[in-house]
Amino acid sequence: xxxxxxxxxxxxxxxxxxxxxxxxxxxxxxxxxxxxxxxxxxxxxxxxxxxxxxxxxxxxxxxxxxxxxxxxxxxxxxxxxxxxxxxxxxxxxxxxxxxxxxxxxxxxxxxxxxxxxxxxxxxxxxxxxxxxxxxxxxxxxxxxxxxxxxxxxxxxxxxxxxxxxxxxxxxxxxxxxxxxxxxxxxxxxxxxxxxxxxxxxxxxxxxxxxxxxxxxxxxxxxxxxxxxxxxxxxxxxxxxx
Numbered sequence: 001x002x003x004x005x006x007x008x009x010x011x012x013x014x015x016x017x018x019x020x021x022x023x024x025x026x027x028x029x030x031x032x033x034x035x036x037x038x039x040x041x042x043x044x045x046x047x048x049x050x051x052x053x054x055x056x057x058x059x060x061x062x063x064x065x066x067x068x069x070x071x072x073x074x075x076x077x078x079x080x081x082x083x084x085x086x087x088x089x090x091x092x093x094x095x096x097x098x099x100x101x102x103x104x105x106x107x108x109x110x111x112x113x114x115x116x117x118x119x120x121x122x123x124x125x126x127x128x129x130x131x132x133x134x135x136x137x138x139x140x141x142x143x144x145x146x147x148x149x150x151x152x153x154x155x156x157x158x159x160x161x162x163x164x165x166x167x168x169x170x171x172x173x174x175x176x177x178x179x180x181x182x183x184x185x186x187x188x189x190x191x192x193x194x195x196x197x198x199x200x201x202x203x204x205x206x207x208x209x210x211x212x213x214x215x216x217x218x219x220x221x222x223x224x225x226x227x228x229x230x231x232x233x234x235x236x237x238x239x240x241x
Contacts, residue, residue: 075133120144141181171203185230
């Protein structure tokens with residue numbers, strides 16, 4: 001129960017955060033339908049354990065450790081929502097709650113198999129939110145598929161915390177580590193100069209899920225948000241204004 005509660009709080013902060021702003025206790029209480037006093041107590045505990053930075057009367061933000069755990073559980077949740085919706089055809093009014101119950105029991109091995117079964121989806125089919133990248137040390141889904149087909153059973157874990165290119169803040173840079181998609185996607189991104197280990201900066205993001213403008217390899221480039229959601233980077237802490 002304690003692990004489930006910890007994961008629920010971390011996922012709530014992850015979902016509620018906007019452009020790096022602090023998430024208030026009130027927002028978390030409303031999201032989880034719990035008393036504000038319970039939120040304060042849990043955030044103090046998570047702060048002591050190194051998962052969040054908690055500032056009384058101001059709010060909380062995730063640490064690197066907290067972000068990694070929050071992304072891990074959010075990934076499981078969104079893969080499960082996609083499976084429940086697209087494969088089992090569970091009603092939209094029940095998908096979220098079912099996924100909330102299952103996400104805590106889903107093993108990492110089962111999550112990896114579920115991702116392959118669903119053909120590495122970019123976004124959750126229930127709410128359209130980006131599915132975080134896995135923590136396997138591959139640079140693309142194609143590499144994962146090839147190695148799995150060869151019967152590779154044991155691989156290490158990725159150490160970097162990755163976010164989708166579309167989730168960078170304006171003026172923030174990062175290095176590409178992972179691309180989601182098969183050969184066609186990889187080739188298209190290669191033609192754009194978007195390859196693993198390339199440094200990239202988000203210049204501006206159009207509202208209403210419009211295109212984003214980036215700076216890569218000395219040039220400015222506008223790309224759709226859909227393709228940007230396939231590129232995962234390790235963000236730099238410094239944000240240029």
